[in-house]
Every structure is written in structure tokens, then in C-alpha cells.
Amino acid sequence: MKPRSTTTARFFCGTIPSQGAEATLDREESHHATKVLRMTAGDAVDLVDGRGTLAHGSLARVDAKATIVRIDEHRTVAARNGVTLAFGITKGAALDFIVHRLTELGVAEMVPLLTDHSLAPKEWNEERWMRVLRETAKQCQETWFPKLHAPISLTEFLKTQLGKRFAVCDEADRNVSSLDRISTVLVGPEGGWSSDERRQFGQLQAPLLGLGANRLRAETAAVAAAVLAKRALGEL
Numbered sequence: 001m002k003p004r005s006t007t008t009a010r011f012f013c014g015t016i017p018s019q020g021a022e023a024t025l026d027r028e029e030s031h032h033a034t035k036v037l038r039m040t041a042g043d044a045v046d047l048v049d050g051r052g053t054l055a056h057g058s059l060a061r062v063d064a065k066a067t068i069v070r071i072d073e074h075r076t077v078a079a080r081n082g083v084t085l086a087f088g089i090t091k092g093a094a095l096d097f098i099v100h101r102l103t104e105l106g107v108a109e110m111v112p113l114l115t116d117h118s119l120a121p122k123e124w125n126e127e128r129w130m131r132v133l134r135e136t137a138k139q140c141q142e143t144w145f146p147k148l149h150a151p152i153s154l155t156e157f158l159k160t161q162l163g164k165r166f167a168v169c170d171e172a173d174r175n176v177s178s179l180d181r182i183s184t185v186l187v188g189p190e191g192g193w194s195s196d197e198r199r200q201f202g203q204l205q206a207p208l209l210g211l212g213a214n215r216l217r218a219e220t221a222a223v224a225a226a227v228l229a230k231r232a233l234g235e236l
Helices: 027-036 092-105 126-139 154-160 195-203 218-232
Strands: 009-012 022-024 044-048 053-061 068-076 084-088 109-114 166-169 184-187
Touching: 009 027, 009 126, 022 053, 044 068, 084 218, 092 109, 092 126, 092 218, 109 154, 154 195, 166 218, 184 218
Parallel strands: 009 044, 084 109, 084 184, 166 184
Antiparallel strands: 022 068, 044 053, 053 068
């Protein structure tokens, strides 16, 4: 596939057919193409499915409810993000910030944690968060979208980490530790970790990761931890 201009409009399509076939954009993406971008038949577009497929094509039919794209070129892009960031659930605005910024940075997975001091969401609006994630990923020219998990208790999440190496950000230890061969990092909520949670980390011998001398907000700490982990993995 020839390099495309980064200004080419990019759309999400859950299932992208092979070269020469046609793909239909859903109602939301079709509305964006026709009513927001005011595109017309023949305009060039890129399509991504969030799982590594990148296709280039052109608008065959413009319709606010079901725009059709003819696929001219089609390929699979290798995944390049390996960091999993697990974070205590914060207030809505902070959670929105975390999802946006971690998507921009390029993480593989996001795991909202129910901890002793975290907020408990009244309901998990997966549709809304996936919409935020997709829009951000498209703007950042990502072909692999982060996997956003449903909220899980810290205890249950730690069970999935048995035998694995992960690090825990803790304001009680502000020295930056090595993240060698560690791709999963836990960040606490606004109230930090409880003494019982610290005991659990100690039992699993999880290394503590300091984020410097300044006290950070939970959402800032999540971004800082992701940057350190990505740098350790050579992703920056």
C-alpha cells in the first residue's frame, strides 16, 4: 500500500471487506462523513477496524445513514502497543481524561479497578466510552484500538496477574523503580491504596513505582505511569 496523506479522513468500520469489495459505514460514521465533513462521492477515505486492519478507498455512495466505501487497498498493520494500565475508578471528568490520554499515548489495555478508595460507578456506559476511545484513536491515526475492560475489583484483577510481573504506583514510595520487562502497571484512585491493598501487593512481591517528588492527581499519575512503561518497552 502506498503511503497516504495524514489528512485523509479516517472512519471506523467493524468489518472491512477485501480489496475491490464495498463496506458500509454505520449511521454515526455516515453522519460524520456527510453532515460534519460534508464529503461527496469519490472522496478518498481510510478505514480501520481497531484490530490492525487499514484500508484505503473512496466514497461510492454518500448517505447520512449508510455511506458506502469501495475498498481499493487493504492491509494488516502489526500491533505496536504492549502496555496495560489498570487504574482506580475516578470521577467522571477524570475518567474521561484517562481514557482520552491513554488512547492518545497508545496502550494495549485499560482496566478500571474497584478499590477500597475508588468510586463505584452507578452504571458502566460501555457504549459511551467506546465512542470516546474510537474517536480519539482515529484522530491519532491508530489502527489498533486499546481494549477497555469493564470495571473489576482489585482482588479479582490480581488473581489474573498470578505468576506475572506487574508494578504498582504508590505515593508512599516516590523513587522511580525499574520497569524492566514489566508491561502492566497499577495506579490507585484519588484516595490512594488502603493498607489492606498494600499487604496484597506485598504478598505478590509487586515492585513499587514512584512517580517523582510531586503529588499527582490520579488521572495525571495514570498518564505518567503509562509513559514510563512505554519508554521501558521501547514504545516511545
